[in-house]
Amino acid sequence: MNPDAIKELLLYNLAFNYAILMIWFGVFSLAHDWMYRLHSQWFRLSAETFDAIHYAGMAVYKIGIILLNIVPFAVLWLVF
Numbered sequence: 001m002n003p004d005a006i007k008e009l010l011l012y013n014l015a016f017n018y019a020i021l022m023i024w025f026g027v028f029s030l031a032h033d034w035m036y037r038l039h040s041q042w043f044r045l046s047a048e049t050f051d052a053i054h055y056a057g058m059a060v061y062k063i064g065i066i067l068l069n070i071v072p073f074a075v076l077w078l079v080f
Contacts, residue, residue, distance in 0.1 A: 003080040010073040017065045021058065028054050 028035065036050050045053075 007076050014069040
């Protein structure tokens with residue numbers, strides 16, 4: 001696989017992963033009460049704990065996007 005194909009794949013991956021992150025944030029902010037009720041049926045969580053878990057999950061996901069998509073793309077862009 002040539003570097004241009006890898007760069008293109010990383011860009012598609014980046015767009016897809018950021019779309020997932022934006023959908024997650026949108027559903028979390030717009031349907032917060034519904035999501036909390038749904039999850040509190042399975043787990044005993046306070047609203048603060050629920051918010052902290054989702055906020056931490058989004059942060060870890062974003063760090064993963066940066067480390068696994070943006071950094072390799074930047075390296076390939078600088079080298080080739």
